[in-house]
Amino acid sequence: MHLTRYRMTDCRPGLHALAVDHGLDPQRTRALLALVEDAPPPRLAERLLPAVGAVAALLVGLGVVMWVAANWPDWGRTTKFALLQGLVASSLLGAWTLPHARPALGLLAWLGQGALFAYFGQTYQTGADPWQLFALWAALALPLALAVRHDAVWAPWTLTATLTVVLWVQAHSGHRWASDADVLTPQLLGAAALVALAAALAPWAQRWHGAGLWAWRAQGVWGVVVISGWALMAVFTTRWGPQYAWLGGLLLAAGAALWRQGDLVMLSSTALAINVWALAGFGRWLFEGGSGSDWLGKAFVFGLVAAGLLAGTVSLLMRRHRAGGAA
The missing domain is CATH 1.10.150 (DNA polymerase; domain 1)
Known part of the structure; x- marks a missing residue:
């Protein structure tokens, strides 16, 4: 019997029609419908209730x-x-x-x-500076997260810790949002702190702190967003901020480390940040100087490079994902 002509999103109406066409009795019809019965997702209650x-x-x-x-x-x-x-x-x-x-x-x-x-x-x-209140909040919530040992607490805790780092960098940058050479040291220290937080919440240390996969992913996404944001601000300074190269190199190193680990969420977020970082620098180099009459050609070149970079990144990610699934 062929089901191709009954193929649809819900197969049951097609199977009913197939049973009528072939004159199946009720018992055989129920057996046929049982082939496409939707089983509930595994551990549904265990995941849904929390x-x-x-x-x-x-x-x-x-x-x-x-x-x-x-x-x-x-x-x-x-x-x-x-x-x-x-x-x-x-x-x-x-x-x-x-x-x-x-x-x-x-x-x-x-x-x-x-x-x-x-x-x-x-x-x-x-x-007190705002970062001190956030630091106190993160410090006092840390025993709570260690006791509960669940992402419901660890994931929001990562946001508190990340905001602490961001506000500390802002306070030690003259209370201004900038990425010039004068604030290189605070931003590099802040980036190192974000990387250290992500490394501490990685799955290899789960048996000690109890944080799950989503807490690690949340910390990684916050860190990638902040680090790439500092690097992008360096692109738009009057003179190229040194943070652009340093923080971009850190993103590339993180991408290389995550490539071996293979988590697609972390890899995708880091790859997106690397793409944006690379395109921002390329765009400044491309459009800086020159006459205003050639902007259309430069925009065309920029679009081609962006499309090629995106296509290459997606191809690499899918290849790594398939290799991880096969392993």
Whole structure:
């Protein structure tokens, strides 16, 4: 029997028609339909319930934060502190006593800690740089992430740690967003810190910290975005910032290391950053100087190079992915 003429997104109507054409009895019809019955994804409940719990915790935490913000001028300091502290304390107690809800409640506790630091920063004006508050938040949330040992806490923790690094670099760059030669050292130190964070959360160290694959990927994506952003700012300075070469070389080294590891998400994000970095530098070199009459030809050349670079990158990534699947 041939199914090609019944091929469609849902095969069951075609199979019903096939059963009618061939006069199959109900028992054989059910056996035929069983061939295309959709089985539920493996470990569906194990994966879906934590995800739903994490979304619920995020909504509850943001709801409390927005509630406090909406009533900021009407409530006293004690009321706001008690509400936020109660959120943190109750979520920590629940995470301790309810193992199945631990990832969601750990995420709620992480969010409550950030809300508390924001409350103190807005109320008492401590004079601390923003990076210091984020560093304190990351440091106090680290034992929580180590205890919960789940990406529901580790993944948002990576965002806190990355913002700490970014704000530290900004504070040590004269509180300005720039990528000239004067801020080379802070940016290189910040890039090294981001690479170290990604290396510490890599799968090889999972047995110590409990962070999963998505926490490592999140830290890698944040790091790639920040490092490539600093490199791109160096392209658009009056004189070429040395960060362009240093940070670009770091991206290339990260891509080479990830090539051996083979994770497609990390490889794709790093490859995209390398493409943007390379095209930005090529575009400045191509369009810098010269007369304005040849801009169309230069744009055509730039488009050809961009298309060729993208096609080559995708081809390499797919080849590496297929090789990893075969292995």
